[in-house]
Amino acid sequence: MVVVMAPDATAEDVARVVERVESVGGEAFVSKGLSRTIIGLVGDIESFHHLNLRTLAGVADVHRISDPYKLVSRQHHPERSTIWVGSTTRVPIGPETFTFLAGPCAVETAEQTLAAAQMAKAAGATILRGGAYKPRTSPYAFQGLGVAGLQILRETGDAVGLPVVTEVVDVRDVAVVAEHADMLQIGTRNMANFGLLQAVGKAGKPVLLKRGMTATIEEWLMAAEYIAQRGNLDIVLCERGIRTFEPATRNTLDISAVPVVQAASHLPVIVDPSHAAGRKDLVVPLSRAAIAAGADGIIVDVHPHPETALCDGPQALLGGELRELAQAVRTLPQVVGRSSVA
Amino acid sequence: MVVVMAPDATAEDVARVVERVESVGGEAFVSKGLSRTIIGLVGDIESFHHLNLRTLAGVADVHRISDPYKLVSRQHHPERSTIWVGSTTRVPIGPETFTFLAGPCAVETAEQTLAAAQMAKAAGATILRGGAYKPRTSPYAFQGLGVAGLQILRETGDAVGLPVVTEVVDVRDVAVVAEHADMLQIGTRNMANFGLLQAVGKAGKPVLLKRGMTATIEEWLMAAEYIAQRGNLDIVLCERGIRTFEPATRNTLDISAVPVVQAASHLPVIVDPSHAAGRKDLVVPLSRAAIAAGADGIIVDVHPHPETALCDGPQALLGGELRELAQAVRTLPQVVGRSSVA
Amino acid sequence: MVVVMAPDATAEDVARVVERVESVGGEAFVSKGLSRTIIGLVGDIESFHHLNLRTLAGVADVHRISDPYKLVSRQHHPERSTIWVGSTTRVPIGPETFTFLAGPCAVETAEQTLAAAQMAKAAGATILRGGAYKPRTSPYAFQGLGVAGLQILRETGDAVGLPVVTEVVDVRDVAVVAEHADMLQIGTRNMANFGLLQAVGKAGKPVLLKRGMTATIEEWLMAAEYIAQRGNLDIVLCERGIRTFEPATRNTLDISAVPVVQAASHLPVIVDPSHAAGRKDLVVPLSRAAIAAGADGIIVDVHPHPETALCDGPQALLGGELRELAQAVRTLPQVVGRSSVA
């Protein structure tokens, strides 16, 4: 950490900071500038946090220098991780492969889920997605089938031979979701629901952690750290768009997050172009962009009948667009140095 | 709702929309423009949502016209509400009064909490705040004392004669928090934790609902609707800053939210200048601005020893600044047409 | 400045930074941490900028510590400045007074301008605003009357006895605007039009510098520095809302900018609630908030017939709302320690 003193800080102010730092076993290096003094701190950063240096007289600012996350950081774990999803069929998500996850936004009926799963598989998907619990902005919107939805999803996954990922929105549902699903998804609205993060950290299944729609990348990695801290390092990060002033898309896909995360963390990162854009005409170009930027996978909404979908119909792919996407997934990853999923 | 057809929409496309709308008992009014056709829908908006009109051929856009919230809307409830907090002492928050809530960010010890409560009361506060459960970005930061903190807060409130408000972050803690506190706070990170909203909607205590740091005002009112829908209309909204590109403050206090919310909803709205700014030198000017803009109250961090605070020390008031704030709370509300809290 | 080395930086990397810094006459203080080394730089910051330290091997980051602006900074000029506007009538804007500027968004006709000026004056305004050059998003919108508008504004100001401020949008118009107006306004879209800033810096008249709608406060002060650097320190800053994700208001008034700017710069700062909100029902509460937050003035749109205004009619005040505003301007500044404008 670096402590920046105010221009009018006195020698006593500087001495007080040094004394504090040394009181918790740290070292303080004082650099006296023309207009300001700065103090470099060496030692245990957690103990420095408790000093509340920012409240001391004469202190103008305190800069943190090193990453606040440890377990998910690439600093001490330079090799990028591969996460395996599923029990009978095991599907990798990681630096060697490119993984395609697809399925309906919400599980509505067994028929609709099976039809969507078959579309997804035919298009090359190797993991099936589908929501049984839907966090909706309006209390009057369809909230998902709950446990009945989990059962449909599980049976459908088994029928078509794909592992399944589904969202958990309530800490009380973690056990039942972990029982039915191969991977637990934390949605964008729950990225900072720390109790839920800790619960999935103990659930024994890999976690798909979506970025909060207004979270910085650092906060997102801190959320992953919450999961990791409970013993679960099987985490896949998912960029799904951030909130900006641009109204043409539902959110702005932060494509730079892919290489930024890969430089900062050893965890895999995938992209959700469907929820980012909220428009199905953008799903194919954004999926191509994600592959080209080096994403470890994509997750896409498909639906056999978007016009009757209970959730996010306008962004679900089918027909020609899905074929175009399948083609991109088959050919583009190799061009940027990946094998497809075996 | 209004459906805007694409410039190249055919007569069949228009007919299909009309037919769909009529199939659920609605009426469709077609206006044929020079370059586009628009269709006004009259009837039950929920049934229209299920039509997924946006997925139909020839449809360019669908605009919602009326508010998506009902119970908290001022449209059918023009008189602004007053919420009462506390059992022995009952404190109002509403259009007639100006209410001052204050206390430590986190309950750390009985001594610190009592000292902060006495400071708060001396400054004119009539409701005591204090956190027993702290949602922290880092899993390595102080997470609060939990039930022990609730007990300290309750005893302190009783000792100084102030009702208490405290945050609940986990749906499993709602009962124990409701048992100890007079008002339940939903923090900014949980504004879209819909399970938690529904749980506090049934807890039988008033709720202080902070705005999500990146929520629109409409989403915030939808979150209040989640609580109201479970039978609890004793909700106070709290503006606490939104995330923008400006780094000089932790968040940007959206002072316009005060009159905007008061025009849209009958619920009271207060302002948290401490968490918005994250800098104690801004708390007094922002508190004054909140009073002048017509806020129904403010909630402010105070701490007897900010330099040893386990949470948000840099923004806690004491000494001269707190006296200045007390002065503003005593004098300014009358100038803008309010009585102080009796 | 502080240079943060990467975790894998070598001793040679550190030595190279030190050598570079010393090559331009600076001093480098090395602090070796457990996982990283940081280097504090002392000397002329401009010369350090040219070193491009960020491009050197082993350098992870470079933090600037001191303010990048000098002439407008409060650091070397602790007393807040008062700017005087007008020649016959001289009106102050500064820390002692509260100044009310009002007038029509655009000068349309002599009659409309006079009517608006009389409304403004009756409500207590002491400086008349009015646009002769209007920067409009659409090339098909009304662009202002140009020189004819300047003449109307000048004559109207003289007739009612108020100094006038008007916007200049093109570097070629600076001379003619300076000839007619008592104060030159730089609008939000031109805050980073550096050629225009330099031109008004030499025009010999005070400048009203609006914040870019997406500028940080630091960038805004740098824009003021451009003007100051050409010899003109008669600058008044104007906060007018920033672009965020919130759609309920045209922009989000950053009320915190008032105390933040006053802490960082000696220049006066006023608030434009009309353009921030874009809704006339918010002008009175936001004006009150601005006064209470310590703004040195406000600038408000008034129009005798908003329904026929050629520009921004929906935000112009008249009638009851203007009387309410006049009342706030008369009474509220004293409550927060100001005299009104004499």
Place this chain on the structure above:
Amino acid sequence: MVVVMAPDATAEDVARVVERVESVGGEAFVSKGLSRTIIGLVGDIESFHHLNLRTLAGVADVHRISDPYKLVSRQHHPERSTIWVGSTTRVPIGPETFTFLAGPCAVETAEQTLAAAQMAKAAGATILRGGAYKPRTSPYAFQGLGVAGLQILRETGDAVGLPVVTEVVDVRDVAVVAEHADMLQIGTRNMANFGLLQAVGKAGKPVLLKRGMTATIEEWLMAAEYIAQRGNLDIVLCERGIRTFEPATRNTLDISAVPVVQAASHLPVIVDPSHAAGRKDLVVPLSRAAIAAGADGIIVDVHPHPETALCDGPQALLGGELRELAQAVRTLPQVVGRSSVA
């Protein structure tokens, strides 16, 4: 346009809107809903704007339905345009090809510019970029060589056989820049400098129009409309990142803007990954993403000695990264259905 009446609007309020619309030759279709009335307007949209319908009693909101730009819209010009740059060598930018523009951020010396141009050409670039006028946030930063820089750029372009593009920042420089350059660039800070847009609209050379760092796509297309309206339709749009809350990158590259613009306008759109990210390690992945998303070209900073660059050194490519980029430009466009530049 659609006028939404307030819930408490009277029959007279509705009649007044209808009467106004008809007074300018429009038609008004009234749809009476359960809680609100909406009125669809048919006729000349410009004449409706002058009605200021939003100021009328009983009017809650006015929605625009059709695009506010015409000349650059794809609606009446469905075929995407190709713009040709250069006189002796003519280089296309459009839907059939993928164009690579590269060069130094700033022209510093003849040697540096030549070295950068040779690097650019060797990597496959067919248009040379380089700045002679640099709009800098700080008045103390290097502002460019001006006319001397234009001459160096022109001579370098001729020497290596590449057309040149350079930024113009002041309306008084348009003629001299147009004399030396093959394409005029409008930078992000000047996107809303309407006088400058009109001036380049008459300069007789193609224009590269960067998106304002906080402009919506619609505002960007309106800026293009300003240029087009003066008779110049040879416009290439350039996405260069928008301002968000994410600090890991200088700006957030809005990759979705590529397909969104291509759907809305017939003009070509290219991407600037160097200025978006501000970090050279992101240039290659973002360039790949741009190609894959369907961009018509990219523009990239290269510099023979980034560590001595007078401007934006940290983002300039050289060596291995430039070779990687060259490889992507050679191979990736074909995969997504483009020929390279002939």
